[in-house]
Amino acid sequence: MDSLKRLTPFFAVAAQLQPADMGALAAAGFRCVINNRPDNEGEGQPSSEAMRAAALASGLDYHYLPVVSGQISDADVSAFSQLLNQVRGPVLAFCRTGTRSSSLWALSEAHHLDPLALLSAARKQGYDLTGLAPRLEQRWQNAPLNVPQPNTRPTQRYDVVVVGGGAAGCAVTASLLRRAPQLRIAVIEPRDQHYYQPGWTLVGAGIFDRARTERPMARCIPQGAQWIRAAVAGFEADEQRVVLEDGNRVGYRALIVCPGLSLNWDAVEGLKETLGKNGVTSNYQFELAPYTWQLVQNLRRGRALFTQPPMPIKCAGAPQKALYLSCDWWRKEGVLKDIEVEFCTAGAVLFGVSTFVPPLMKYVERYNAQLNFNTTLSAVDGPGRKAWFKQVDAAGNSQTIEKSFDFLHAVPAQCAPEFIRQSPLANADGWVEADHETLRHPRYGNIFSLGDVCAAPNAKTAAAVRKQAPVVAENVIAVLAGKGPQALYDGYGSCPLTVERGKVVLAEFGYGGKLLPTFPLDPAVPRRMAWELKVKMMPSIYFDLMLRGREWLAEPRHLPHEPLPVEAPAACNFEKETGQ
Numbered sequence: 001m002d003s004l005k006r007l008t009p010f011f012a013v014a015a016q017l018q019p020a021d022m023g024a025l026a027a028a029g030f031r032c033v034i035n036n037r038p039d040n041e042g043e044g045q046p047s048s049e050a051m052r053a054a055a056l057a058s059g060l061d062y063h064y065l066p067v068v069s070g071q072i073s074d075a076d077v078s079a080f081s082q083l084l085n086q087v088r089g090p091v092l093a094f095c096r097t098g099t100r101s102s103s104l105w106a107l108s109e110a111h112h113l114d115p116l117a118l119l120s121a122a123r124k125q126g127y128d129l130t131g132l133a134p135r136l137e138q139r140w141q142n143a144p145l146n147v148p149q150p151n152t153r154p155t156q157r158y159d160v161v162v163v164g165g166g167a168a169g170c171a172v173t174a175s176l177l178r179r180a181p182q183l184r185i186a187v188i189e190p191r192d193q194h195y196y197q198p199g200w201t202l203v204g205a206g207i208f209d210r211a212r213t214e215r216p217m218a219r220c221i222p223q224g225a226q227w228i229r230a231a232v233a234g235f236e237a238d239e240q241r242v243v244l245e246d247g248n249r250v251g252y253r254a255l256i257v258c259p260g261l262s263l264n265w266d267a268v269e270g271l272k273e274t275l276g277k278n279g280v281t282s283n284y285q286f287e288l289a290p291y292t293w294q295l296v297q298n299l300r301r302g303r304a305l306f307t308q309p310p311m312p313i314k315c316a317g318a319p320q321k322a323l324y325l326s327c328d329w330w331r332k333e334g335v336l337k338d339i340e341v342e343f344c345t346a347g348a349v350l351f352g353v354s355t356f357v358p359p360l361m362k363y364v365e366r367y368n369a370q371l372n373f374n375t376t377l378s379a380v381d382g383p384g385r386k387a388w389f390k391q392v393d394a395a396g397n398s399q400t401i402e403k404s405f406d407f408l409h410a411v412p413a414q415c416a417p418e419f420i421r422q423s424p425l426a427n428a429d430g431w432v433e434a435d436h437e438t439l440r441h442p443r444y445g446n447i448f449s450l451g452d453v454c455a456a457p458n459a460k461t462a463a464a465v466r467k468q469a470p471v472v473a474e475n476v477i478a479v480l481a482g483k484g485p486q487a488l489y490d491g492y493g494s495c496p497l498t499v500e501r502g503k504v505v506l507a508e509f510g511y512g513g514k515l516l517p518t519f520p521l522d523p524a525v526p527r528r529m530a531w532e533l534k535v536k537m538m539p540s541i542y543f544d545l546m547l548r549g550r551e552w553l554a555e556p557r558h559l560p561h562e563p564l565p566v567e568a569p570a571a572c573n574f575e576k577e578t579g580q
Contacts, residue, residue, distance in 0.1 A: 003015035003097075003098060003192070004092070005098060005102075005125035005126065005127070006125070007102065007105060007121050007122065007125060008121070009090070010089040010090045010091065011084075011089070011090065011091050011092075011093070011105060012030075012090065012091070012092045012093075013092070013093050013094065013095075013098040013101040013102050013105065013125075013127075014092060014093075014094040014098055014101075015094065015095075015096065015097045015098050015190070016037065016042075016045065016094065016095070016096055016097075017033075017051070017094050018046060019046055019050050019051055019053070019054030020054070022051075022054040022055045022057070022058040022060060023058045025058070025060060025092055026058040026059050026060055029090055030060065030090050030091070030092045031060060031061060031087075031088040031089060031090060031091070032060060032061040032062070032063070032087040032088055032089065032090075032091045032092070033051070033055050033060050033061070033062050033063070033091075033092050033093075033094070034063045034064075034065055034080075034083065034087075034091060034092070034093040034094070034101070035048055035051055035062070035063070035064045035065070035066070035093075035094060035095075036065055036066065036067050036080075036093055036094065036095040036100050036101045036104060037066060037067075037094065037095040037096055037100070038066035038067070038068060039066070041069070041096065041418065042096065042262070042417070042418050043262045043263065043264045043265070043266065043415070043417075043418070044262070044263065044264070044265050044266065044272065048064045048066075052064070061087060061088060063083055063087065065079060065080060065083060067095070067100050067104065069095075069096070069100065069231065069233035069245035069419075070233030070234060070243045070244060070245055070246070070247050071233075071247060072100065072103055072104065072107070072246060072247050076104065077104060077107040077108050080104040080105075080107075080108050081108035084105075084108060093105065095245075096190070096231050096245065097190040097229075097230065097231045097245065098127065099127055099129075099190070099230050099231060099244075099245050099246050100245055100246060102122050102125075102127040102129060103129060103132060103246040103247075106118040106119070106122060106129055106132060106136060107132065107135060107136065107139065110135075110136040110137075110139035110140050111139050111140070113140075114140065115133060115136035115137050115140050118136060119132075119133065119136070126192070126229055127229070128228065128229060128230070129246070131156075131244070131246065131247075131248030132246065132248070156186070156228075156248075156250050156251065157250070157251035157252065158184045158185060158186045158226075158250070158251070158252055158253070159183045159184045159185060159252070159253050159254065159480065160173075160176060160183055160184075160185045160186075160252060160253065160254045160255070160256060160476060160480075161185075161186050161188065161242055161250055161251075161252035161254075161255050161256070162185065162186070162187045162188065162225075162256045162258065163188050163232055163242065163255070163256070163257045163258065163259050164187075164188070164189060164257070164258040164259035164260060164451070164453075165187050165188075165189025165191065165194065165217055165220065165221055165227070166189075166194070166195075166258070166259070166260045166451065167197075167451065167462045167465045167542070167546070167547070168258035168260070168450045168451025168452070168465045168468070168469065169187055169189065169256075169258045169259075169451075170187070170194070170220050170221060170222060170547045171465050171466065171469035171546050171547055171549075172256055172258065172450060172468075172469040172472050172473055173185055173187055173221070173222045173225050174222040174469075174546075174547055174548050174549030175469045175470050175472075175473035175549045175551065176473045176476060176477070177222055177223075177224045177225065177549060178473075178549035178550075178551075179473055179474070179477055180477055181224055183480075184226075185224070185225040185226070186225065186226045186227075186228050186250060186252075187221050187222075187225050187226070187227050187228065188228045188230060188231075188232055188242065188244070188250065189217060189221070189227065189228075189229065190229060190230055190231040191217055192216065192217055192229075193214055193215070193216060193217055194214070194215050194216070194217045194219075194220040195213055195214055195286055196212075196213040196214075196215075196462075196539055196542050196543065197213070197314065197315075197462070198315065198461075198462050198538065198542075199212060199213035199539060200213060200283045200284070200285075200286065200289040201283050201289075201318055201321045201322060201325065201498065202325075202498070202535065203283070203289035203290060203292075203293065204281075204283040204289040204290075204292030204293050204296070204322055204325070204409075205292075205293060205296070205322075205325035205326070205329065205498075205501075206293040206296070206297070206329070207325075207501070207535065208535075210286065210289060210290055212539065213286070213539075214286070215543065220543070220547055222547070222548065222549065228244075228250065230244045230245060230246065230248075231244065231245045232244060232245070232259070232419055233245045233419060234419055234422070234423055235255075235423045235424060235425060236249070237255075237423075237424050237425065237444050237447065239251075240252055240253070240255070240446070242255070252446075253446065253480060254446045254447070254448070254476045254479060254480055255444075255446065255447045255448070256447075256448050256449070256450070256472060256476065257420070257425060257432050257447065257448070257449045257453065258449060258450050258451040258452075258453060258454070259417055259419075259420065259453055260417075260451060260452050260453060261314065261414050261415060261416055261417065261452040261453055261460070262414065262415055262416065262417050262418070263284060263285070263412040263413075263414055264412055264413040264414060264415055265412045267309070267412065267413035268377050268378060268379060268380060268410065268412070268413075269378065269379035269380070270379055270380040270381055270382065271377075271379075271380045271410055271412070273382065274380055274381075274382025274383070275288060275410075276288055276291055277382065278382030278383055278385065279295060279382075279385065279405065279406055279407050279408060280380060280382050280408045280410060281295055281407075281408070281409055281410070282409060282410050282411060282412065283318065283322050283409070284314070284318070284411055284412060292322065292326075292409065295407050296326045296329055296330070296407075297329075299330070299335075299339060299406060299407050300335045300338065300339075301335065301338035301339060301406075302338075302339060302340070302405075302406030302407065303339070303340040303341075303342070303403070303404060303405050303406050303407070304326065304339055304340070304341050304342070304405070304406065304407040304408075304409075305342050305344060305387060305403060305405045305407065305408045305409070306319060306320070306322055306323040306326075306341070306342070306343045306344070306409045307319065307343075307344045307345070307376075307377045307408070307409065307410050307411055308320070308343070308344070308345035308346060308347065308411050309346055309376060309377070309411055309412065309413040309414070310346040310347075310376065310413065311346075311347065311352075312414065312460055313411065313413075313414045313460065314414060314452055314460050314461070315459075315460065315461050315495060316351075316352060316459060316460075316495065317351065317495035317496075317497050317507065318411070319343075319345070319409070319411045320343060320350070320351075320360070320497070321497060321498045322409045323341065323343055323367070323369060323409070324363055324367070324497070324498060324499045324500060325498055325500075325501070326341075326407075326409075327341055327366075327367035327369065328367075328499075328500040328501055329501075331366075331367065332501075336367065336368070340370075341367060341368065341369040341370065342369065342370045342371075342372060342403070343364075343369055343370070343371050343372065344372045344375040344376075344377065344389055344403075345371075345372070345373060345374075345375065346374065346375065346376040347373065347374075348373050348374055349373070350364070350371065351497075351507070352513065353507060353509050353513040353515075354513070355507075355509075355513075355515060355523070355524055356497070356505055356507045356523075356524055358524065359499075359505050359524050359525065359526060360497065360499070360505065363499045363500070372389075372391070374391060374392040374393070375389045375390070375391045375392075375401075376389060376390045376391075377389055377410060378390045378400065380408065380410070385404055385405055385406065386402060386403070386404055386405070387402070387403050387404075387405055387408060388400055388401070388402050388403075389401050389403065415430055416430045416431050416432070416453050417453070420432060420453055425441060425444070425447065425449075427455050429455070431453060431454065431455035432449040432453050432454055432455055433449075433455050434448070434449045434450075434454050434455050434456050435456075435485075436456045436457065436489070436491070436511065437488040437489055437490075438471070438475055438485035438487070438488065438489070439454065439456065439468060439471055439472050439475065439489055440475060440479075440485050445479065446479055448472045448475060448476055449472075450465060450468040450469065450471075450472050451464075451465050451468070454468075456489070456491070457491070457511065458489075458491040458492070458493050458510070458511065459493030459494075459495060459509070460493075461493045461494060461495060462542060462546075463492070463493055463494030463495075463508075464491075464492060464493040464494075465546070466546050466551075466552075466554050467489060467490075467492040467554050467556070468489055469546070469551070469554070470487065470551050470554050470555070470556050471487040471488065471489045471556045472487075474486065474487035474556060474558075475487050486558050486559045487556040487557070487558055488556060488557045488558065488559065489556065490510045490511060490514075490516065490557065491509075491510035491511030491512070491514075492508070492509075492510050492516050493508070493509060493510070494506065494507065494508045494509075495507040495508075496530060496533070496534040496538075498531070498534065499526050500526070501531075502528055502531050503526040503527065503528060503530075503531055504526060504527060504530035504531045504533075504534050505523075505524065505525070505526050505527075505530070506518075506519075506523055506527065506530040506533070506534075507523065508523060518553060
């Protein structure tokens with residue numbers, strides 16, 4: 001409930017809540033909860049009925065008033081206003097990020113409160129509602145509600161709009177500003193915190209403290225860019241506009257799409273309900289990685305299951321990193337002989353680049369781990385300590401097998417966010433289409449993508465972003481200058497496979513599994529040097545170099561013809577291009 005923001009003493013808003021939050025809200029003095037998020041809007045979202053049951057069980061009134069992201073109508077405002085007049089306070093309203101609920105509150109209060117006061121109250125809590133100013137002013141002046149609202153044109157326009165403030169969004173923004181500091185760039189990101197996700201495997205092994213992997217988003221958005229703290233609802237690519245969840249539009253000359261991907265916990269029956277208890281954990285979630293380490297320390301005998309879902313996923317090596325580091329601890333504690341370890345992967349091989357399979361197999365054998373290929377987790381009974389898997393044999397025949405467990409490290413299925421999958425930018429599988437070398441969209445010449453959501457067939461790792469960001473930055477600048485893309489991405493990705501404490505197999509490769517080692521050493525050999533790089537240097541390289549545009553060993557290749565533009569493009573003339 002860190003996202004709770006009080007707009008008045010009696011009304012607060014929050015980002016997506018969970019049923020477990022209802023008790024805390026009641027204890028904090030709230031008497032009513034309003035859910036403004038439609039069911040099935042996003043992965044991992046609890047249903048309204050589940051929220052209602054939890055609220056009522058905690059003695060809270062509950063109301064479901066769903067509003068479609070980006071389409072707050074006057075009828076929605078009227079219904080919200082009527083509801084506020086009926087309910088007991090204090091009231092908490094929530095949606096995906098709190099923006100919709102804040103917008104509804106401001107619009108419902110504008111008939112008797114100064115719009116400037118409403119905007120100021122929202123701004124103090126981190127919500128920029130300036131795009132609502134015309135509607136607020138109209139309601140303040142008691143204008144008829146049926147007057148068309150000016151919410152179908154851009155309220156702001158930038159040279160470059162970046163969707164996503166994760167590793168890809170911050171890195172490419174920094175790379176752009178390093179080359180052309182005069183560009184007007186906006187980063188659209190709803191989250192308050194930025195995470196160094198590669199560190200979570202080390203948190204789950206007791207090597208990193210969780211706080212080391214987290215920083216405020218405000219510290220990570222590059223200086224010189226404007227942070228729009230909002231969620232994206234969709235794209236109007238033909239009009240060169242991004243639609244925000246409150247209905248506002250943001251215009252652009254070039255668009256970079258990199259919101260990351262979504263973890264689909266619901267793909268495995270019963271998994272979401274038992275995460276963080278009953279011996280079920282996952283290093284793929286910030287809050288759960290410390291629980292992984294707790295379980296590892298407490299397990300002295302029994303069965304430990306590690307799973308990997310179908311590709312693509314973030315860092316394909318992370319599921320087995322959890323296995324290696326856990327087994328290494330159990331081995332040093334002298335209890336590994338009493339623990340039955342199994343790795344259940346939906347894939348047909350241990351690792352996708354064959355060069356690295358032999359050294360990894362030596363550690364599989366050292367830890368006496370059983371490999372179960374073509375085996376996908378399908379259901380979990382946490383209290384019963386049972387898991388079910390769909391297993392496919394060489395002939396294509398499938399069967400469901402049951403396994404008991406004392407420890408289960410589960411990795412969820414992963415996909416592009418819903419607003420990407422339903423957009424004109426997506427391919428048939430839901431990822432943002434992109435040329436594999438230039439990372440430009442094949443149908444929209446001023447749109448680029450990088451990071452986990454990009455459809456290029458590279459490994460989805462932060463190391464890939466380190467090489468992609470300069471490519472996209474140079475190509476965006478070229479396109480803004482009226483030229484074609486010239487920088488090329490070779491598919492580089494890196495997976496530092498932590499096979500034991502103190503040793504890492506530094507797997508670096510590009511498209512087609514081509515080896516692309518940074519250092520002139522045999523990459524298949526586990527090395528102490530690679531461990532020092534992973535544990536001691538990479539967090540600083542990430543936060544202090546990559547996110548600040550300092551491109552360490554990341555110079556892109558270029559096409560042999562048409563040299564890069566000498567001069568960066570001028571920033572757009574806001575008044576001229578928008579008519580404002």
